[in-house]
Amino acid sequence: MLVSEREQLRANIERQVKEFGNDRSALIPVLQDVQHKYGHVSEYVMQVVADILHIHPVEVYGVASFYSFIGHKQKGRFIIRLCRTISCDMQGKDRVARQLENDLGIQFGETTPDGNFTLEWANCLGMCDQGPALLVNERIYTKVTPETVHDILEECRTLFGVYALQEKETLCELPTPVK
Amino acid sequence: MSIELNKNTSRSPLSQRIQPMGIPGLEITDKLVTVTIDDKEVTVPSGTTILEVAKQIGIRIPTLCYHEDLCVAGVCRICVVEVEGQRTLQTACAYPVTEPITVRTHTRKVRQARRHILDLMLSKHYGECYACFRNNNCELQALAKEYGVDFFRFGHPEKPRFKVDRSSHSLVRDMDKCILCRRCIRTCIDLQEVGVLEVDKRSDQSKVITFGDKPLGEVVCINCGQCINRCPTGALRANDPTEEVWAAIDDPTKHVVIQTAPSPRAGIGECFGLEPGHPLTFELNTALRECGFDKIFDTNFSADLTIIEEGTELLLRLHKALVEKKAVALPQFTSCSPGWVKYLEHFYPEYIPNLSSAKSPQQMFGAVIKTYYAQLNKIDPKDIVTVALMPCSAKKFECNRPEMCDSGWKDVDYGLTTREMAQMISEAGIDLPAMPKSDFDDPFGTATGSGVIFGATGGVMEAALRTVIELVCGIKVEDLFEHADIIPVRGFEGIRFLELPIKKVGPVPDLLKNLIPDWKWLEGATLKVAAAHGTANAKLVMEDIKAGGRCSECHFIEFMACPGGCLGGGGQPIPTSPSIRAARAKAIYSEDASYEIRKSHENPAVVKLYTEFLTDGPCGHISHKLLHTGYTPRGKYIV
Ligand code: SF4
Ligand code: SF4
Ligand code: SF4
Ligand code: FES
Ligand code: FES
Numbered sequence: 001m002l003v004s005e006r007e008q009l010r011a012n013i014e015r016q017v018k019e020f021g022n023d024r025s026a027l028i029p030v031l032q033d034v035q036h037k038y039g040h041v042s043e044y045v046m047q048v049v050a051d052i053l054h055i056h057p058v059e060v061y062g063v064a065s066f067y068s069f070i071g072h073k074q075k076g077r078f079i080i081r082l083c084r085t086i087s088c089d090m091q092g093k094d095r096v097a098r099q100l101e102n103d104l105g106i107q108f109g110e111t112t113p114d115g116n117f118t119l120e121w122a123n124c125l126g127m128c129d130q131g132p133a134l135l136v137n138e139r140i141y142t143k144v145t146p147e148t149v150h151d152i153l154e155e156c157r158t159l160f161g162v163y164a165l166q167e168k169e170t171l172c173e174l175p176t177p178v179k
Numbered sequence: 180m181s182i183e184l185n186k187n188t189s190r191s192p193l194s195q196r197i198q199p200m201g202i203p204g205l206e207i208t209d210k211l212v213t214v215t216i217d218d219k220e221v222t223v224p225s226g227t228t229i230l231e232v233a234k235q236i237g238i239r240i241p242t243l244c245y246h247e248d249l250c251v252a253g254v255c256r257i258c259v260v261e262v263e264g265q266r267t268l269q270t271a272c273a274y275p276v277t278e279p280i281t282v283r284t285h286t287r288k289v290r291q292a293r294r295h296i297l298d299l300m301l302s303k304h305y306g307e308c309y310a311c312f313r314n315n316n317c318e319l320q321a322l323a324k325e326y327g328v329d330f331f332r333f334g335h336p337e338k339p340r341f342k343v344d345r346s347s348h349s350l351v352r353d354m355d356k357c358i359l360c361r362r363c364i365r366t367c368i369d370l371q372e373v374g375v376l377e378v379d380k381r382s383d384q385s386k387v388i389t390f391g392d393k394p395l396g397e398v399v400c401i402n403c404g405q406c407i408n409r410c411p412t413g414a415l416r417a418n419d420p421t422e423e424v425w426a427a428i429d430d431p432t433k434h435v436v437i438q439t440a441p442s443p444r445a446g447i448g449e450c451f452g453l454e455p456g457h458p459l460t461f462e463l464n465t466a467l468r469e470c471g472f473d474k475i476f477d478t479n480f481s482a483d484l485t486i487i488e489e490g491t492e493l494l495l496r497l498h499k500a501l502v503e504k505k506a507v508a509l510p511q512f513t514s515c516s517p518g519w520v521k522y523l524e525h526f527y528p529e530y531i532p533n534l535s536s537a538k539s540p541q542q543m544f545g546a547v548i549k550t551y552y553a554q555l556n557k558i559d560p561k562d563i564v565t566v567a568l569m570p571c572s573a574k575k576f577e578c579n580r581p582e583m584c585d586s587g588w589k590d591v592d593y594g595l596t597t598r599e600m601a602q603m604i605s606e607a608g609i610d611l612p613a614m615p616k617s618d619f620d621d622p623f624g625t626a627t628g629s630g631v632i633f634g635a636t637g638g639v640m641e642a643a644l645r646t647v648i649e650l651v652c653g654i655k656v657e658d659l660f661e662h663a664d665i666i667p668v669r670g671f672e673g674i675r676f677l678e679l680p681i682k683k684v685g686p687v688p689d690l691l692k693n694l695i696p697d698w699k700w701l702e703g704a705t706l707k708v709a710a711a712h713g714t715a716n717a718k719l720v721m722e723d724i725k726a727g728g729r730c731s732e733c734h735f736i737e738f739m740a741c742p743g744g745c746l747g748g749g750g751q752p753i754p755t756s757p758s759i760r761a762a763r764a765k766a767i768y769s770e771d772a773s774y775e776i777r778k779s780h781e782n783p784a785v786v787k788l789y790t791e792f793l794t795d796g797p798c799g800h801i802s803h804k805l806l807h808t809g810y811t812p813r814g815k816y817i818v
Contacts, residue, residue, distance in 0.1 A: 043391050047816055056374025058390045059818070065379045 010048050017052045024055050031070050040071045068122070070131055076111045076118035078156050081135040085124040088131035094147075096132050099146035103153055117156070215281040229260060229271040229282055232665050241286055241322055244360035245272040246409050247756045248742070250369055253696045255360050257289060259292050260284045268292055292718070294326050302333035305340060305355035311413040312598075316753060319358060319412035333643045341386070344394030348579045349404065349418055349572040349749075352387075356385035357414040359385055362407035370742060372715040373522065376402045387414075390817050399525045401714065401813055403518035403740045404572030404596075404749015416723065417572045417750055420593045421603050427564040427592075428471040435564045436469055436474040436552075438481070438544045442570035442745040443597035445766040449759075450601035454760030458770050461616035468538070468610045468617070478567070479630025480623040483779035484788070485515060486642050487690075488537040488806055490779075491797035493735055494647070494695060500625035510709075510724070513639050515539040517577035518740025518749075520810065521712050527721050528812030533786035536807040539599055540633065541567045541574055542583055545590030546805040549777040551792045555622065560586060566593045567599050570634070570748030573740065574622040585805050596750025624812050628770070628777035635764045636712035636744035637675060639667035639809040644679065644708065644791065650699050653685015656778065668708070671761070673716040676729070680708040690780070690789065693796060713742040810813050 015031055020026035030049055041049075041064050050057040064070045082088075082097055104117050109170060111118040118178050127133035130142035134152075141152055210225040214232050223232050228251070238521040244255035253273030262269045268289065271282075283289065300319065308314045336355070344352040364376045364387065375398055379388040389398045391641050407415045413583060439460075448457040466476050480683045492511065499507045514520055514535045518669035523530060538546070545567070549560040567574060571594070577583065578591035595603075604611055618624060629645055643654045644665055655662040667677045684698035711720045717738045723730040730736065741747045743760040746767060774784060793802045 043817070047388075056368055056372075056377075057815075058374050058377040058388075059368065061388075061390050062377030062379065066381050 006044065009045065013045060014049050014052060022052050022054070024053055024059075027053060027060065029053070029069075031060070031064055034069050039077075040074050042071060042074075068120075077116050078136055079118045079120060081120045081122035081125075082120045083123070083125045083127070083131065083133045085100075085128075087124070087128035088133055091131040093132040095146050096134070096144050096149060099149040103149060117153075146158070161179065188479065192797070199470055204545045210277075212276055214276050214382065215277045215279075217282070217284055218427070220480065223276065223647040225277050227276045227702075229262075229269070229274045229276060231277065233282075233284065234312060236582065238284055240271045241325065242272055243318060243322070243411050244362060245360065246362050246365075247364060248370060248409065249365040252361050255296070255358070257293055257296050259289060259296075261286050261289055262498045262707050286442070292327070295332075297322055297326055297425050298332040300568035301328065301331055301335060303340075304337070304358065305334060306353070306413065311356070311414035312416050312419070313753075314603075317413060320412075322673055334663070344395050345418070347400060347418065348576040349402035350395055350400070351416050351418055353414055353416075354386060355414075356412045356659060357387055358412055360411055361387075362409045362411065363387060363415060366406045366409050366778060370715060371401075371403060371405055371713065371740075372718050373399060373401055373403070376406065386543040393817065397595040398817055399813075401518045401521040401525070402573035402576045402713070402739060405741060405747075407572065407749050408747075408751065408753055408755045416601070417596050418575055419599055420575075421599050422593065423618060424564075424566055424593050424595065424603070427566075427787070430468075432562055434473050434562050435471070435566060436476060436548055437472045437566040437568055437595075438476045438478045438541070438548075438567040438633065439463060439467070440541070440570060441631045441747065441767055441770065442748060442751065442763070443568050443600060445634065445746060445770070446570065446751045446762045447597050447601055448612060449599065451605075453612055454762070455759045455768045457612075457764060458766045459611055459614075460770065461612055461618065462614040464619060465617045466607075466611050468606050469609055469614075470603060470607050472566070474620045476544065476548075476631070477619045477626040478540050478544060478569075479626030480517075480782065480784055481540040481547065482630035482633045482642070483627055483782040484543050484547070484806070485537055485540045486629060486639075486646050486779035487785060487789075487797050488543075488802060489513065489535045489551070490643050490646050490650070490692065491694065492535055492537060492693070493643075494651070495798060497734065498695055498700070501704070506659075510731070513735075513737045514741045515523065515633070515639060516741070516745075517571070517574070518573040519714065519717060519738040520571065521576070522717060522812040522813055523738075523742060523816050525723075526718070528814055530721070531722075531810045531812060534810055536803075536809065538583075538806055538808050539574075539577065540630075541569060541594070542577065542590050542808070543806050544722060545583070545592075546586045547788070547792075548589060549586035549588050550805060551788065552622070559607045559671045560588050563588075564592050566595060567588070567591050568595050569652030570597055570745045570751045571741075572596060572749035574750070582808055585808070597748075597752055601752070622787070626774070626784075627646065627779055627782045628772065629779045630782075631767055631774065632670060632772045634745040634767045635669070636671065636739050637710040637737065638744060638767075639739075640668045640677075640708055640710045640735070641777055643664045643737075644677075646780045647706070648679070650686055650688050650691065651701055651780060652681060660770070664772075668710050668737075671712075671757070673713065674711045674720060674730075676707070676709045676733075679708070680704075681706060688780075706735075708735045709733045710737040710738075710739075712739045712742050712744050 017030050020029045031041055034045055046058045047059040050060045059064055064072060100119055106112055106119055108119050108121055124131045126144050132144050133142045134144055200469055211222050212225050213222050216233055216238055219236050220238050228242055233296035240258050243257045244252045251271045252272050258271040260271045261283040339355045341354040368374050376387055377388055379386050389395055427435050443462040444463055449455055464475050496507050496509060496511055499505045512533045514537060520606050545565045548565050549563055553560040553563060574594040578594050583590045629642035632641055645663055648656050656800055668675055681701050681704050684702050687697060687736045697731045711717050720730045745765040747760045795801055
């Protein structure tokens with residue numbers, strides 16, 4: 001990342017952090033906010049956040065790695081998280097999983113080469129009576145079957161298309177992971 | 180006082196903080212409550228934990244994550260007890276008593292739970308005790324014995340899960356032996372405020388990592404080794420060069436000399452079963468000769484040398500500021516603690532000009548041995564191997580700094596910790612406490628009490644003051660302080676201040692004549708000094724300086740990276756606690772009091788060195804080449 005980009009990013013984060021107060025208790029709201037805006041929290045950003053909140057970068061790292069919804073690597077535009085906990089498991093999550101892998105051509109934990117989709121496991125989403133359940137970004141889908149997987153993906157590609165483009169604009173601000 | 184920056188960002192224990200911080204629910208109040216533990220009744224102030232109560236009445240409750248120096252974590256669960264009326268077992272270390280309770284510490288339920296906890300820990304614990312440096316001094320091993328573990332209920336790993344991290348000059352991390360007690364984390368974050376270690380992920384994925392799981396050698400670790408001293412197992416250890424040292428001893432072409440620092444001498448007895456606080460200085464000399472070292476020198480010699488160089492540097496800085504009216508970096512910071520030096524390089528690189536350019540005693544000695552001593556004894560410096568016995572893991576990093584080769588050779592070849600030395604001695608079959616006493620070798624034999632107290636926090640300051648007062652005021656220190664004991668800079672308070680008005684000045688001593696013509700300009704001035712120990716306190720001082728507080732008005736500040744100073748160093752015997760450190764400090768101060776010469780500038784060997792070798796005096800050309808150094812701004816960002 002260029003120095004100027006870094007400064008820009010730092011200024012953005014500083015502005016964001018102000019809303020939450022610069023105290024160590026603001027850490028989680030700040031991380032959520034950064035994750036929401038940039039899709040991930042890079043190692044550089046963690047250090048900036050630590051600086052502003054007067055805590056150690058490694059503490060930020062520890063908190064970020066504790067929560068699976070905060071990631072430190074850039075992921076796909078749509079993150080699909082399939083529930084793997086017992087109810088969904090019994091209601092056929094395996095077949096859904098295989099369908100997702102087939103349709104997207106990636107394994108769980110991977111991102112499609114075009115950067116559109118990331119496939120991940122999630123633990124209970126609180127929809128046990130309507131399983132199998134999955135999340136696409138912040139939207140929940142229930143009673144998913146291998147057949148509906150195709151629809152969901154299509155929906156992402158079209159219905160979310162505009163949103164995706166918009167997202168792209170903000171994505172321009174995205175920091176590339178620090179080397 | 181304006182030091183209160185970041186006061187709510189740390190969970191460090193009160194002993195390490197200036198501002199007492201309340202832990203909700205744990206405040207000790209005046210209210211008294213009655214606790215019954217195993218049928219013994221006792222009345223304690225409300226807020227005391229079950230563990231503390233049990234200790235008071237001599238009931239043992241096992242602990243692993245609890246440590247006297249650290250905040251309570253309550254993560255290992257080994258200290259569980261039964262509290263009447265509570266459905267589940269409770270952790271004794273994290274249960275503040277606020278109302279009358281009845282506790283049972285070894286019911287069947289408790290014993291079983293503890294045993295299962297141990298079994299679970301062992302099911303992930305890869306390693307064999309007989310191939311582990313903590314064998315016989317390991318809290319996990321001791322508990323396994325205490326609870327009669329004779330098989331692995333939940334299995335035992337057959338191969339390592341992690342790679343051993345050997346990237347640091349000072350520390351080795353073997354996460355296969357880690358039981359996730361998080362003592363190292365609390366040490367590094369709270370006690371030292373360096374912030375190198377944390378837990379990654381959660382549950383069975385948990386692992387202690389550095390930022391970005393990078394190798395320890397690439398992050399902001401200052402090598403203080405405080406985490407080693409508090410780790411209950413062999414997961415953390417110092418980088419051990421004993422094999423190389425033995426090889427040098429066994430090589431007949433090598434002339435192996437060792438310098439011993441005061442703190443290891445005060446602590447090493449603990450490795451041989453003595454109570455803390457028994458210095459074995461002269462027994463150690465005999466033992467080292469037995470081991471095969473050719474010469475044994477006292478680091479105090481170069482500590483005295485450091486005082487002369489660093490004191491002169493201070494006087495020159497003051498002269499520049501007050502007489503020549505030039506911009507000069509003040510306060511001057513001491514540079515003898517390599518952990519502190521690296522801390523400053525990482526976190527306050529803009530203050531590097533304030534660091535004294537004088538090398539630490541260890542490095543000065545190395546440089547003097549490979550030049551002056553080599554010439555004197557007509558030994559080719561390439562055949563000399565210098566070993567330093569230090570209480571410190573950061574010294575291993577220091578002697579490997581690329582700039583520490585001013586003699587033309589690596590000034591100090593190997594740094595040994597107290598623990599490693601004890602290991603070598605026992606390997607040689609020597610019972611150290613039973614050794615006859617013998618003296619240090621010439622030509623550096625005679626040391627002073629000032630060198631000895633370098634080992635305690637405030638010691639460098641006290642030694643420097645003794646010399647500066649006498650050189651500048653032309654009076655005896657004893658006229659100002661009884662027995663030349665400068666009490667205000669002693670003790671374990673985090674940061675200590677002393678103001679010393681210079682009422683009248685004396686003549687400039689010969690040693691400094693060619694540097695400063697007279698002391699007139701110091702008459703009526705007040706010398707302000709401070710001492711801080713533990714990098715958490717160092718951080719407070721630095722923030723105060725930045726904010727223009729009291730510390731910024733000081734002229735000279737002593738910093739030591741380790742709580743308690745060198746005597747609490749990361750290479751000292753394990754375990755450590757406030758009372759152990761206090762006992763070691765007492766040993767050091769009593770050794771000081773026993774010396775006839777107690778001021779650095781009166782050390783005849785030092786005076787001789789200046790007349791024979793460093794002929795252009797303190798801070799002169801030769802001394803600058805050999806005894807001074809430079810620093811590297813490192814910054815804290817990890818990329
Ligand atoms: S850490 Fe303790 S229990 Fe583990 S191998 Fe070493 S001595 Fe044995
Ligand atoms: S040696 Fe010191 S700085 Fe390094 S990890 Fe251990 S406690 Fe932290
Ligand atoms: S490395 Fe040692 S101190 Fe740190 S968590 Fe593991 S066992 Fe505890
Ligand atoms: S088990 Fe899948 S939502 Fe609860
Ligand atoms: S010692 Fe109490 S939980 Fe670890």
